[in-house]
Amino acid sequence: MLELCLLGLPAGAEVAVTDDQGRMVRLHQPAGRIIALYGAFNEILADLGQAELIVARTAADELPASILCKPSIGTHLRPNAELILALRPDLVLQLGGRSEAMEPVRFLEERGLTVAVFDMENFPQLFSTMERIGTLTGCEHAAKEQVATMRAELERIRSSRTGTRPRIFFEVRYPNLLAAGQESIVSEIMSLAGGINCVQIPNKLVRLGEEEVLRLDPDIYLMQHGPMNPIPVPLPERPFFRTLSSLREGQFFVVDQGVFSRPGPRSLEAVRQLSRIVHGWQNRSRP
Amino acid sequence: MAAAALLSIYVALFFGSYPLTAGAIHEALASWFHGGADTQAMVIVRDIRLGRVLLSFLTGSALAVSGAVFQGLLRNPLADPFTLGISSGAACAAALALALGWTLPGLSTLPLVALTGAFAAMFMVLALSRLAGGFSRENLVLAGIVVSTFLGAIIALIKSLNEESVSAIVFWILGSFQGRGFEHVQLMLPYLVPGMALVLGFARELDILALGAEQAVQVGVAVARVRIALLIGAGMLTAAAVCVSGIIGFVGLVVPHLVRMLMGPESRPMLLFSALGGGVLLLWSDVMARTILHHGAELPVGVVTALFGAPFFCLIMARGRRT
Amino acid sequence: MTMGKMVHVEGLCAGYDGQQVLHDLTLNVSRGEFMAILGPNGSGKTTLLRALSGVLSSVKGSIHIADQDTCRLSARGRARLCATVAQKNPDLSALQVLSLVLMGRYPHIAFLGGYSDADHDCARRAMQETSSLHLRSRHAGTLSGGELQRVIMAKALAQDTELLLLDEAASNLDVARTVDLYELLRARNLNGLTILTVAHDLNLAALYCRRLVFLKGGRIVADGPTQEIFTSHLLSDIYETPIAVVPHPITGAPQAHLLPRA
Numbered sequence A: 001m002l003e004l005c006l007l008g009l010p011a012g013a014e015v016a017v018t019d020d021q022g023r024m025v026r027l028h029q030p031a032g033r034i035i036a037l038y039g040a041f042n043e044i045l046a047d048l049g050q051a052e053l054i055v056a057r058t059a060a061d062e063l064p065a066s067i068l069c070k071p072s073i074g075t076h077l078r079p080n081a082e083l084i085l086a087l088r089p090d091l092v093l094q095l096g097g098r099s100e101a102m103e104p105v106r107f108l109e110e111r112g113l114t115v116a117v118f119d120m121e122n123f124p125q126l127f128s129t130m131e132r133i134g135t136l137t138g139c140e141h142a143a144k145e146q147v148a149t150m151r152a153e154l155e156r157i158r159s160s161r162t163g164t165r166p167r168i169f170f171e172v173r174y175p176n177l178l179a180a181g182q183e184s185i186v187s188e189i190m191s192l193a194g195g196i197n198c199v200q201i202p203n204k205l206v207r208l209g210e211e212e213v214l215r216l217d218p219d220i221y222l223m224q225h226g227p228m229n230p231i232p233v234p235l236p237e238r239p240f241f242r243t244l245s246s247l248r249e250g251q252f253f254v255v256d257q258g259v260f261s262r263p264g265p266r267s268l269e270a271v272r273q274l275s276r277i278v279h280g281w282q283n284r285s286r287p
Numbered sequence B: 001m002a003a004a005a006l007l008s009i010y011v012a013l014f015f016g017s018y019p020l021t022a023g024a025i026h027e028a029l030a031s032w033f034h035g036g037a038d039t040q041a042m043v044i045v046r047d048i049r050l051g052r053v054l055l056s057f058l059t060g061s062a063l064a065v066s067g068a069v070f071q072g073l074l075r076n077p078l079a080d081p082f083t084l085g086i087s088s089g090a091a092c093a094a095a096l097a098l099a100l101g102w103t104l105p106g107l108s109t110l111p112l113v114a115l116t117g118a119f120a121a122m123f124m125v126l127a128l129s130r131l132a133g134g135f136s137r138e139n140l141v142l143a144g145i146v147v148s149t150f151l152g153a154i155i156a157l158i159k160s161l162n163e164e165s166v167s168a169i170v171f172w173i174l175g176s177f178q179g180r181g182f183e184h185v186q187l188m189l190p191y192l193v194p195g196m197a198l199v200l201g202f203a204r205e206l207d208i209l210a211l212g213a214e215q216a217v218q219v220g221v222a223v224a225r226v227r228i229a230l231l232i233g234a235g236m237l238t239a240a241a242v243c244v245s246g247i248i249g250f251v252g253l254v255v256p257h258l259v260r261m262l263m264g265p266e267s268r269p270m271l272l273f274s275a276l277g278g279g280v281l282l283l284w285s286d287v288m289a290r291t292i293l294h295h296g297a298e299l300p301v302g303v304v305t306a307l308f309g310a311p312f313f314c315l316i317m318a319r320g321r322r323t
Numbered sequence C: 001m002t003m004g005k006m007v008h009v010e011g012l013c014a015g016y017d018g019q020q021v022l023h024d025l026t027l028n029v030s031r032g033e034f035m036a037i038l039g040p041n042g043s044g045k046t047t048l049l050r051a052l053s054g055v056l057s058s059v060k061g062s063i064h065i066a067d068q069d070t071c072r073l074s075a076r077g078r079a080r081l082c083a084t085v086a087q088k089n090p091d092l093s094a095l096q097v098l099s100l101v102l103m104g105r106y107p108h109i110a111f112l113g114g115y116s117d118a119d120h121d122c123a124r125r126a127m128q129e130t131s132s133l134h135l136r137s138r139h140a141g142t143l144s145g146g147e148l149q150r151v152i153m154a155k156a157l158a159q160d161t162e163l164l165l166l167d168e169a170a171s172n173l174d175v176a177r178t179v180d181l182y183e184l185l186r187a188r189n190l191n192g193l194t195i196l197t198v199a200h201d202l203n204l205a206a207l208y209c210r211r212l213v214f215l216k217g218g219r220i221v222a223d224g225p226t227q228e229i230f231t232s233h234l235l236s237d238i239y240e241t242p243i244a245v246v247p248h249p250i251t252g253a254p255q256a257h258l259l260p261r262a
Helices: A002-006 A039-047 A065-069 A081-086 A099-110 A123-136 A140-160 A185-192 A210-216 A267-282 B002-012 B022-034 B040-074 B086-100 B109-131 B137-161 B163-174 B182-201 B203-211 B213-218 B223-245 B251-263 B267-291 B301-322 C045-053 C075-081 C097-108 C117-129 C145-158 C175-190 C202-208 C232-239
Strands: A015-018 A024-027 A034-036 A054-056 A091-095 A115-118 A167-173 A178-180 A205-207 A220-225 A252-256 C005-016 C019-030 C034-038 C059-065 C082-085 C163-167 C194-198 C211-216 C219-225 C243-247 C254-258
Touching: A015 A123, A034 A039, A039 A091, A039 A123, A081 A099, A091 A099, A099 A115, A115 A123, A123 A140, A123 A185, A140 A185, A140 A267, A167 A185, A167 A210, A185 A267, A210 B040, A220 A267, A252 A267, B002 B040, B002 B267, B022 B040, B040 B137, B040 B182, B040 B203, B040 B223, B040 B251, B040 B267, B086 B109, B086 B137, B086 B163, B086 B223, B109 B137, B109 B182, B109 B223, B137 B163, B163 B301, B182 B203, B182 B223, B182 B267, B203 B213, B203 B223, B203 B267, B203 C097, B213 B223, B213 C045, B213 C082, B251 B267, B251 B301, B267 B301, C005 C045, C005 C194, C019 C045, C019 C194, C019 C219, C034 C045, C034 C175, C034 C202, C045 C059, C045 C082, C045 C163, C045 C194, C075 C082, C075 C097, C082 C145, C097 C117, C097 C145, C117 C145, C145 C163, C145 C175, C163 C175, C175 C194, C175 C202, C202 C254, C211 C232, C219 C232, C232 C243
Parallel strands: A034 A054, A034 A091, A091 A115, A167 A220, A220 A252, C034 C194, C034 C211, C082 C163, C163 C194
Antiparallel strands: A015 A024, A167 A178, A178 A205, C005 C019, C005 C059, C211 C219, C243 C254
16 A cells, blocks of 8 residues: 555645635645544554654544554644644644634644644545545545445445344443434444434434433444443343343444544444444344 | 422323323333333333432422522522532532542442532531631631632543543533432432431521521520531532432522522421422423423433523512512 | 529630630629629620620630539520620511511420420510510511510510620610610519620619629729719729719719710
8 A cells, every 4th residue: 555655646746635614725745744633534544554644643542553652732622732833743634523623723724734624424524534635645546545445345235234224222321321313423334234323313412311212122222332431331230221122132232432433444344343233133033 | 389299290200202191101100019010111100200200309309408508507698509519529529430430339339429529528618617717607608619619620620631521521510310210319318318307407596597606606506516417417418419410500599599488588398398399390390301302312401400590590589679 | 602693703704816805804693683784895895795695715714604604504505594685686687576586485495396385475475575566477677676676685585584684785776765675674673584784875774773883994893883883983984084973853863974075
């Protein structure tokens, strides 16, 4: 993959893309020092073989492992603008979608840095972001190949789905139950993997009462494990859920928050994992 | 009023996102006495709805009574569980537990941690007040403000150091009965019952304290001891409420004022009616919190009480000025 | 210590926050006395009264009331022996008058107990005596200064003690009400109540009290029967201003008159 990049644009050529704020982001030459304010950008860079361009990370980012030795520039929600300026990046990447995300962007731009804002709330946006990052780092071709590979795998999984589509519930947090709604990337992951999100509310995150879970009575119950839900409580230990079908049939699973809830290259892995769970459900031995 | 409370508890069982007929609800209730299989309706009516309705009622009672006591004790109409830093203590401890991922085996960790925090904050306030020269109204309010501001800063610190836990902390601070039930009723009772008994037992002394400490001593009230007993009683009530529900504002402030306007200031009836009124208010606020949005989505009940409590409080203040 | 003494104070030093107001004060009051404590501002009158009623904590020396050491008594025990009418009344706004008067019965009720019929009777009698019975369902906040003072007086009488302490109890009252109050005190005194009152009005004290105690600088400077010590010489000396004393035209009690300093 690295060779593909080297075959790309010659150094010194100007690169430009339009970011998701509708602005033209122009660099005189492909970016050489990049700071991402959201972890998945680092994963994208690593997949493109460009991990060495990363000069810093936010406190919680751990992927790829090579960035652990890089300095931290604060947290994802509150990056430290001074630390960023001091590292003199030629490109800063920020995740769009939240209005607060634009505050550091404005601050950094006023001080002469180039910032690109990309949305990644679903697979089309993820692919488009990957391609544009490829352009900005001078390996457009590698990025396109990468995206094509991922699209192909998604297509393969999509076409292999058969039978009844299970109704899936995704628990973001419990206690104080929080579920993934229709606008969450988790919903798209479910539908690609051959299921449907049983929570019909058109939000990313939805607070639900236990009673509503009983009403929905999902076929598969997923609970994420990660900072939002540090200790997933096993379903059998929840008194209110004792009549759920997914509990009776053992169709409840713990999945990784980083893989499922954070849009990025790993979202494909989430589809892979969930598709296996869906197949398991479809082939379960019925009592 | 007691009848209204019972009726409220019964009627509230009919609200919820899972469609159930009146017959199914009655059957589920009856199954309590003659047993029966674990049906969906039973889980919903008995465990989820009834548990939650009772818990919100008891929490409302505890908050209203402790608010009434703090107002009487500090002779400050704006006093409530927040003034003495008790709620902040509970919130701070809960935030710490959420951020550090503490767990105790076999127990619901958060309520116990919150309870400890509530008491720690209260004793901090008492100690500070004592250091400043005694449990006078000014010292207590001042110490309360100092402690709650300090704890508020610690919460902010925890939040900014732990972005991943922010949503859980914020949710907890907004207060909710989501997913709570009988197990939490059991958890709060050991604090609710003695707290209520202590406060009602010293209701007459609370009245006399309105004369001021000096005159209260002159008619025979052991002022220092009574103040501490009432503080501990009201503190236990606050802690009981906060540890099962997080922080819920306005109930402790609005209900005692309203009851005092209707019933006069005499403590014993005022406390009893505050208990009933607070219970009914919070019960219906929670029904609203869990049914007002579509598809079973929930609001934190603290949002409901604050949303309705604040304008309502303005109304009371305006009326109070006219009369 | 002899029986029959209502108040026995010995070597009393008292004050606030390290500032001593009363110095080594000794005072005996027999049962049935009606005594006024007089003296210029800052002489320690109110401090003495507060020490007697048990609200001052930094007290040296001993105070006995009805032969009991008040330091060893609980607040409730003290309140059964002596009732106090303070100089200032708190803001009681919405409190009902009857509830307020009933508070005087607090030292007599059992822990957790309620007010009995006997307590209500006692409160009613006290309100009758102070002509405040008609106010019983009013809120304390709606009363005039004089009405409130009578209600507070009723509360003290309802306390049913042998000793009554008053601090400028007539300060809010007009002349007629002032006389009413002192007549009431005299009647109660004739029924055996021992009364100690702090007074500013020299003439009123001389008119009703049989014994006067003058304080100055935290010490007793004069103490004796009214007729003997209420003299022009002594008063001028204590108040550091010329004062003439003449007998009351009707009762013959000594009365003080200020002289312009020409």
